[in-house]
Amino acid sequence: AQRVTQPEKLLSVFKGxxxxxxxxxxxxxxxxxxxxxxxxxxxxxxLLRHISRESxxxxxxxxxxxxxxxxxKKPFAQEEDSAMYYCALRVSGAGSYQLTFGKGTKLSVIP
Amino acid sequence: xxxxxxxxxxxxxxxxxxxxxxxxxxxxxxxxxxYQQTPGQGLQFLFEYFSETQRNKGNFPGRFSxxxxxxxxxxxxxxxLELGDSALYLCASSPxxxxxxxxxxxxxxxxxxx
Numbered sequence: 001a002q003r004v005t006q007p008e009k010l011l012s013v014f015k016g017x018x019x020x021x022x023x024x025x026x027x028x029x030x031x032x033x034x035x036x037x038x039x040x041x042x043x044x045x046x047l048l049r050h051i052s053r054e055s056x057x058x059x060x061x062x063x064x065x066x067x068x069x070x071x072x073k074k075p076f077a078q079e080e081d082s083a084m085y086y087c088a089l090r091v092s093g094a095g096s097y098q099l100t101f102g103k104g105t106k107l108s109v110i111p
Numbered sequence: 112x113x114x115x116x117x118x119x120x121x122x123x124x125x126x127x128x129x130x131x132x133x134x135x136x137x138x139x140x141x142x143x144x145x146y147q148q149t150p151g152q153g154l155q156f157l158f159e160y161f162s163e164t165q166r167n168k169g170n171f172p173g174r175f176s177x178x179x180x181x182x183x184x185x186x187x188x189x190x191x192l193e194l195g196d197s198a199l200y201l202c203a204s205s206p207x208x209x210x211x212x213x214x215x216x217x218x219x220x221x222x223x224x225x
Binding site: 043044045046049086098099100101102103104 | 114144146153154155156159167169201203213214215216217218219
C-alpha cells in the first residue's frame with residue numbers, strides 16, 4: 001500500500017529565510033505527487049503537481065524517485081505563506097482519483 | 112464557475128443515528144471523491160464516484176456508503192454513528208480520471224457525534 005510521510009508537524013521560519021517542507025513517499029509503481037495548501041479559514045487547494053514542473057507563488061518541488069521524495073522549497077519565505085501544507089500521492093494507471101495524503105506540516109513564517 | 116459546495120456545513124448527531132451528507136461538484140466535473148479528516152489520522156480517502164459508479168473505495172467499514180446521481184451530485188451516508196466518526200468530511204471533484212487533473216475541494220461538513 002502507498003504511504004506519504006511528512007516528518008515535521010510544525011515548521012517555523014523567519015520572513016526572508018529559505019523554506020523546505022519534506023515529503024517522502026512509499027509506492028511501488030509510478031506515482032503522481034502533489035502539494036496542497038490550506039490557508040486559515042480557506043478550503044484545501046492545489047499548490048503544485050510534479051508533472052507540471054512549475055513554480056507557484058515561488059514554491060517548487062522536484063520528484064526524486066531515487067530518494068522517493070518530493071520536498072517543497074521556497075528561497076525566501078513570506079508571511080502570507082503561513083498555512084498547512086499537505087503532500088499527496090495519486091496512484092496512477094487505475095483511472096480513478098484517489099489521493100493518499102501525508103499528515104501535513106504547519107508552516108509559520110515569523111515576521 | 113461556482114466551486115464545490117457541501118451541505119450541511121455543520122451537523123450534530125448522537126451515537127447510533129445515521130447521517131447523509133451532500134456534495135455538488137463543479138459544473139462539468141464527473142468525478143467526486145470523499146475524504147475524512149481527523150486530527151489523529153489526517154485526511155483519509157473514503158471513496159470515489161465517476162459517472163454514477165463507485166470506482167474506488169478506501170479502507171472504511173461498510174457503515175460508510177455513498178452514491179452519485181446523473182447530475183454528478185453525490186451523497187455519502189454513515190449509518191450507526193460512532194463517536195469516532197466525528198470529523199470533517201471533505202468532498203472533491205475533478206473533470207475525469209486522466210492524469211494531472213486537479214481535484215477541487217469543498218469547504219467540508221463538520222460532523223460531531225455525541
